[in-house]
Amino acid sequence: MSRLAERFRNLQHQGRTALIPYVTAGDPEPGFTVPLMHAMVASGADVLELGVPFSDPIGDGPVIQQACERALRHGTGIRDVLGMVRRFREQDAETPVVLMGYMNPVEIMGYAAFAREALESGVDGALIVDMPPEEMAEVAEYLEGEGLDSIFLVAPTTTEERMQLICDKARGFVYYVSVKGVTGGDGGLDVEAVGGRVQRLRSMTGLPVGVGFGISDADMAARMGAVADAVIVGSALVRRIEANQGDAERARCEITTLVADMRRALDAGTVPA
Amino acid sequence: MSNTSEATRQPIDFASFPDARGHFGKYGGQFVPETLMAPLRELAEAYARYREDPEFVAEFQSDCKDFVGRPSPLYLAARWTRETGGARIYLKREDLNHTGAHKVNNTIGQALLAKRMGKTRVIAETGAGQHGVATATVAARLGLECVVYMGADDIQRQAPNVYRMRLLGAEVVPVTSGSRTLKDALNEAMRDWVAHVDDTFYIIGTVAGPHPYPMMVRDFQSIIGRETREQMLAVEGRLPDALVACVGGGSNAIGLFHPFLGDESVSLYGVEAGGHGIATGEHAAPLSAGRPGVLHGNRTYLMEDDNGQIIGTHSVSAGLDYPGVGPEHAWLKDINRAVYTSVTDDEAMKAFHALTRTEGIIPALETAHALAYAEKLARELGPDRCLVVNLSGRGDKDIQTVAEREGIEL
Numbered sequence: 001m002s003r004l005a006e007r008f009r010n011l012q013h014q015g016r017t018a019l020i021p022y023v024t025a026g027d028p029e030p031g032f033t034v035p036l037m038h039a040m041v042a043s044g045a046d047v048l049e050l051g052v053p054f055s056d057p058i059g060d061g062p063v064i065q066q067a068c069e070r071a072l073r074h075g076t077g078i079r080d081v082l083g084m085v086r087r088f089r090e091q092d093a094e095t096p097v098v099l100m101g102y103m104n105p106v107e108i109m110g111y112a113a114f115a116r117e118a119l120e121s122g123v124d125g126a127l128i129v130d131m132p133p134e135e136m137a138e139v140a141e142y143l144e145g146e147g148l149d150s151i152f153l154v155a156p157t158t159t160e161e162r163m164q165l166i167c168d169k170a171r172g173f174v175y176y177v178s179v180k181g182v183t184g185g186d187g188g189l190d191v192e193a194v195g196g197r198v199q200r201l202r203s204m205t206g207l208p209v210g211v212g213f214g215i216s217d218a219d220m221a222a223r224m225g226a227v228a229d230a231v232i233v234g235s236a237l238v239r240r241i242e243a244n245q246g247d248a249e250r251a252r253c254e255i256t257t258l259v260a261d262m263r264r265a266l267d268a269g270t271v272p273a
Numbered sequence: 274m275s276n277t278s279e280a281t282r283q284p285i286d287f288a289s290f291p292d293a294r295g296h297f298g299k300y301g302g303q304f305v306p307e308t309l310m311a312p313l314r315e316l317a318e319a320y321a322r323y324r325e326d327p328e329f330v331a332e333f334q335s336d337c338k339d340f341v342g343r344p345s346p347l348y349l350a351a352r353w354t355r356e357t358g359g360a361r362i363y364l365k366r367e368d369l370n371h372t373g374a375h376k377v378n379n380t381i382g383q384a385l386l387a388k389r390m391g392k393t394r395v396i397a398e399t400g401a402g403q404h405g406v407a408t409a410t411v412a413a414r415l416g417l418e419c420v421v422y423m424g425a426d427d428i429q430r431q432a433p434n435v436y437r438m439r440l441l442g443a444e445v446v447p448v449t450s451g452s453r454t455l456k457d458a459l460n461e462a463m464r465d466w467v468a469h470v471d472d473t474f475y476i477i478g479t480v481a482g483p484h485p486y487p488m489m490v491r492d493f494q495s496i497i498g499r500e501t502r503e504q505m506l507a508v509e510g511r512l513p514d515a516l517v518a519c520v521g522g523g524s525n526a527i528g529l530f531h532p533f534l535g536d537e538s539v540s541l542y543g544v545e546a547g548g549h550g551i552a553t554g555e556h557a558a559p560l561s562a563g564r565p566g567v568l569h570g571n572r573t574y575l576m577e578d579d580n581g582q583i584i585g586t587h588s589v590s591a592g593l594d595y596p597g598v599g600p601e602h603a604w605l606k607d608i609n610r611a612v613y614t615s616v617t618d619d620e621a622m623k624a625f626h627a628l629t630r631t632e633g634i635i636p637a638l639e640t641a642h643a644l645a646y647a648e649k650l651a652r653e654l655g656p657d658r659c660l661v662v663n664l665s666g667r668g669d670k671d672i673q674t675v676a677e678r679e680g681i682e683l
């Protein structure tokens with residue numbers, strides 16, 4: 001069983017919602033990321049999502065765009081990100097790690113090399129934002145060949161027909177995008193509407209369904225957590241890095257505090273099965 | 274095509290490209306965040322319906338005639354031809370279109386489509402500002418809200434066009450992320466679209482982006498090549514030996530080339546921005562010096578580093594300052610149907626002055642790249658031949674840039 005499947009199965013037994021923090025690898029500098037990954041796990045993260053910096057992240061709002069720019073200033077590339085996961089794995093063999101990024105770095109590295117090296121580094125899955133299932137056939141072959149999970153987004157605009165297509169191709173979990181928009185929007189989340197869509201997805205797949213985009217505080221995490229199997233939090237954490245540039249310790253501290261707050265709120269809001 | 278043996282060579286049916294998912298060979302496609310997949314499908318369906326709809330076609334044609342001033346003349350540049358001392362050089366006068374460039378052919382088409390799809394707001398990216406002006410123009414005419422994204426650096430170097438857009442009622446949003454030029458304006462317009470898919474139509478200004486844009490923009494711009502074909506047959510009684518066009522994203526080039534793709538006797542030359550020279554790395558010539566990758570929704574040739582990051586480009590002309598190129602050009606390069614080359618900033622500047630002084634036509638700096646190459650090609654071909662250059666736009670917007678380069682204060 002894959003690390004992701006096992007983690008979700010255990011959480012389900014405990015009746016808990018998964019907390020999945022996202023940070024951009026190498027932001028604000030390469031040495032910051034691995035210790036932060038461990039610290040987030042210690043604060044209650046169940047799965048880690050690591051952004052692969054890209055120069056043109058069209059699915060991301062200003063917060064993650066700037067995180068990419070900070071990371072790229074130190075030249076953090078896809079192989080460096082794999083190196084970070086490898087170092088993380090030296091001390092943590094259990095927590096699943098999912099890469100989130102864009103197609104071009106994978107394309108340039110080569111699908112076969114990416115899949116092989118990602119597996120060797122201890123990566124569990126990949127979410128390529130600009131790779132819809134229609135374009136993925138070739139990449140997916142390599143990812144699946146190495147036992148890596150392909151994670152897909154489902155959006156508020158996704159039709160029923162496409163939802164089924166995506167559910168059929170998805171591995172690991174399905175990621176429902178809670179808003180029409182890019183990452184980092186604030187407010188305007190309609191928990192009830194999201195809940196309805198998550199239910200619909202559950203009727204199409206046995207995979208866990210996570211919800212992300214625009215979840216900025218513990219209260220919203222708990223409310224989304226009540227209708228989904230996982231909540232994904234990105235820009236709210238990355239903002240802490242942005243706000244504390246030059247003070248890495250403080251950035252790490254604020255991030256772990258927010259992760260811990262969300263953990264508590266999620267656990268308080270969910271009733272054991 | 275010379276390396277294919279006669280026996281196995283099948284004529285390619287160029288009109289059948291792209292395939293249903295927008296692929297030209299391995300290029301093109303739809304590499305976008307999931308939120309855009311449904312709106313792209315809606316757009317592709319609407320376009321498929323209206324491109325066959327006689328009423329839509331008639332409205333497009335009558336707007337091209339009465340609002341844009343088409344057909345644009347095919348003009349024999351007699352004095353420039355004499356001074357060059359080679360093939361007869363014809364200029365397809367897209368600079369005479371309303372708003373001063375070929376861009377308006379496409380914005381007319383897309384805006385008519387937007388209206389039929391019930392969209393009330395249009396957005397666009399722009400580099401030189403020509404596409405932004407052309408979009409603001411049709412938006413004003415149809416009463417649509419209009420937002421144009423433009424790199425902060427381009428806003429500096431194309432100030433007159435920024436003011437024109439504002440006069441036309443458009444909101445011009447400066448983009449300060451990344452390289453602050455055309456590529457970043459496109460990113461920002463995509464993000465806007467992701468957030469406003471219900472009421473917004475994204476009018477892309479070139480043959481790039483996800484399917485169906487490269488096909489749709491090509492179709493609207495192909496009016497250039499269709500007219501050229503007719504005009505050439507009327508004046509010369511035969512097809513031209515060569516066609517030359519500058520290539521930014523590639524819309525004026527594909528518009529001229531497409532109706533001639535099946536005519537093997539017609540050689541096609543796309544001219545990219547060589548900037549300070551290909552060897553310096555400071556240029557915007559992905560077909561000449563880049564490699565395939567995925568950007569802005571399609572697979573094509575890109576300027577990128579070994580980590581797959583898109584790298585900064587340089588060109589004296591804002592409209593060519595783009596690290597990608599339309600996927601159909603990538604394919605035409607690979608199958609050797611068109612030749613892609615580049616000229617430097619300095620060569621383009623020389624051609625800018627040459628045409629201005631010999632023909633009384635001030636060309637856009639983008640267009641000057643095509644002119645510089647056409648001059649060389651005309652000499653190579655010799656006096657018995659004829660070629661057509663797409664005079665994609667006029668240069669009024671560029672006089673500030675030219676003056677500055679030459680140390681003149683206006």
Ligand SMILES: Cc1ncc(COP(=O)(O)O)c(C=O)c1O
Nearest residue numbers: 403521522523524525592665666
């Ligand atoms: C006059 C002119 N020619 C050419 C271009 C380049 O675009 P494309 O390659 O799509 O024709 C531009 C773009 O702004 C332009 O304004």
